[in-house]
Amino acid sequence: MKQNIMALALVTACLALPAVAVPAVAGPRDDIVAGFAAAAKAADPAFTGFDAARGKALYESQNTASAESPSCASCHSASPLKAGKTRAGKAIDPMAVSVTPDRFTDLEKVEKWFGRNCNTVLGRECTAIEKGDFITYLSGL
Helix, strand or coil: CHHHHHHHHHHHHHHHCCCCCCCCCCCHHHHHHHHHHHHHHHHCCCCCCCCHHHHHHHHHCCCCCCCCCCCCHHHHCCCCCCCEECCCCCEECCCCCCCCCCCCCCHHHHHHHHHHHHHHHHCCCCCHHHHHHHHHHHHCC
16 A cells, blocks of 8 residues: 555656656658858858748749749749749749658758759859758748
């Protein structure tokens, strides 16, 4: 009986403790973002982290230098939660990670598409900060 009371007291005490956070296991997307963070920090020692608001602004920005591809939304749709279409009419899966969970998990593809799309839409390469902000924004949707 005394053991049962002690066990019950121990269980009750454990239930009253605050939950202990278990560290999340990093996945491929996290590794890619960490690589961009390291590059951003190397380029700018004042870099403190990625910002979803800057990523959203980049996604929504208008490029006045190219009438053919004035923004990300030109092909990817105004809402990253919806599918888009290439200029040739091929379907593009939604950019939002919540809808397309494998988005930004393959470094080779990430670099390929940032390279192609940044040059097409912005007329230049995206910086590591822009890439990290962009992925941070789309990962939060």
